Amino acid sequence: MYRLNDKIKDLKPYDPVETRYRVHLDANESFLSLPAGILEEAKRELGEIAFNRYPDPAAKELCGAFAAHYGVEAEHVVAGNGSDELISVIFGAFLQKGEAFATVEPDFSMYAFNGALNEARHATIGKQADFTLDIDKIIETCHNEKVKLLIFSNPCNPTSLVSSKEEMRRLVRSVDALVVLDEAYMDFSSQSLMGEEDAFDNLILLRTCSKAFGMAALRLGFAVARKELADALRAVKSPYNVNTVSQTLGTIVLRHGDALEEARRELLASRDELYAGLEAAARRFPGRFRLLPGETNFAALLLPDGEQLYQFLGERGIAVRYTGGLVRVTCGRPPENELFLEELTAYLQN
Numbered sequence: 504m505y506r507l508n509d510k511i512k513d514l515k516p517y518d519p520v521e522t523r524y525r526v527h528l529d530a531n532e533s534f535l536s537l538p539a540g541i542l543e544e545a546k547r548e549l550g551e552i553a554f555n556r557y558p559d560p561a562a563k564e565l566c567g568a569f570a571a572h573y574g575v576e577a578e579h580v581v582a583g584n585g586s587d588e589l590i591s592v593i594f595g596a597f598l599q600k601g602e603a604f605a606t607v608e609p610d611f612s613m614y615a616f617n618g619a620l621n622e623a624r625h626a627t628i629g630k631q632a633d634f635t636l637d638i639d640k641i642i643e644t645c646h647n648e649k650v651k652l653l654i655f656s657n658p659c660n661p662t663s664l665v666s667s668k669e670e671m672r673r674l675v676r677s678v679d680a681l682v683v684l685d686e687a688y689m690d691f692s693s694q695s696l697m698g699e700e701d702a703f704d705n706l707i708l709l710r711t712c713s714k715a716f717g718m719a720a721l722r723l724g725f726a727v728a729r730k731e732l733a734d735a736l737r738a739v740k741s742p743y744n745v746n747t748v749s750q751t752l753g754t755i756v757l758r759h760g761d762a763l764e765e766a767r768r769e770l771l772a773s774r775d776e777l778y779a780g781l782e783a784a785a786r787r788f789p790g791r792f793r794l795l796p797g798e799t800n801f802a803a804l805l806l807p808d809g810e811q812l813y814q815f816l817g818e819r820g821i822a823v824r825y826t827g828g829l830v831r832v833t834c835g836r837p838p839e840n841e842l843f844l845e846e847l848t849a850y851l852q853n
């Protein structure tokens with residue numbers, strides 16, 4: 504009888520939260536879908552697609568639109584079927600048998616997952632008590648453990664904290680490893696190294712259209728790196744990884760920088776409102792929880808009874824995440840934030 508091997512036999516499919524919740528603040532998605540004007544344009548363009556033909560393997564127009572939006576070189580940009588796919592491609596290609604990768608915990612769980620699937624050695628580095636990065640410790644571990652691939656998110660999911668450009672430059676320069684800087688939330692912050700990729704021979708930046716740009720359904724992620732690394736990624740990814748519908752819609756949306764900026768502002772306003780509500784709750788119930796000073800579209804709460812709060816909210820139809828010892832709450836529409844804050848208050852009153 505055929506038996507699954509050890510590395511996959513206990514794996515379970517990724518399980519997003521069920522639909523019984525009335526408010527979804529668990530996945531860090533945008534609460535805004537695409538604007539009506541853009542959808543009209545998209546419908547017209549969809550009519551022009553040759554559905555019988557394979558997609559453009561280089562996703563040229565899409566990568567060009569991304570590059571133009573951010574002011575980077577088009578040849579530095581590689582498109583993926585979500586940045587999740589790019590993470591998987593990077594682990595499969597840039598790590599050889601038996602080599603080590605490092606993560607800084609807590610962080611996005613897909614890094615460790617992909618490392619395990621590739622049977623790579625995992626060096627885990629802890630964060631400091633306040634969840635910031637200890638850059639010297641990371642550098643030291645990379646040297647001591649002969650780390651070939653260092654991957655972490657900045658701003659960090661789940662802590663919401665951002666590390667400065669200066670710290671990131673120093674880190675990337677100080678290690679021999681390939682550094683994969685996952686900037687999935689950088690549209691909510693200002694510390695991106697994008698545009699500086701040519702200055703580092705060991706840096707790949709990851710960006711996504713799933714968070715600030717409200718296109719999680721299309722699965723669009725991007726890697727940005729100097730030409731040699733970008734070429735290597737293009738050579739190892741599967742040729743038709745981004746389908747033509749996603750390429751077409753993504754290109755249209757990325758060419759509407761004004762609409763993207765408007766959406767970003769609306770998300771930031773919701774974020775500020777959520778944080779203001781949380782700060783007020785922290786003052787009203789001193790010592791019950793700590794709000795981390797985030798620069799993302801979610802808030803990270805630290806409290807000893809985090810899991811209880813997570814369950815309490817779930818029972819009242821509000822989905823949040825409990826991960827890495829933190830309660831992670833995505834900013835939602837204003838009434839969704841209010842519902843969450845009301846239930847949080849109810850919990851803290853007990």
Ligand SMILES: *Cc1c(COP(=O)(O)O)cnc(C)c1O
Pocket residue numbers: 531584585586587588611656660685687710711712713719722723724
């Ligand atoms: C959401 C998220 C991603 C995944 O983005 P996709 O492009 O939707 O695959 C990657 N990294 C981090 C840190 C995320 O939070």
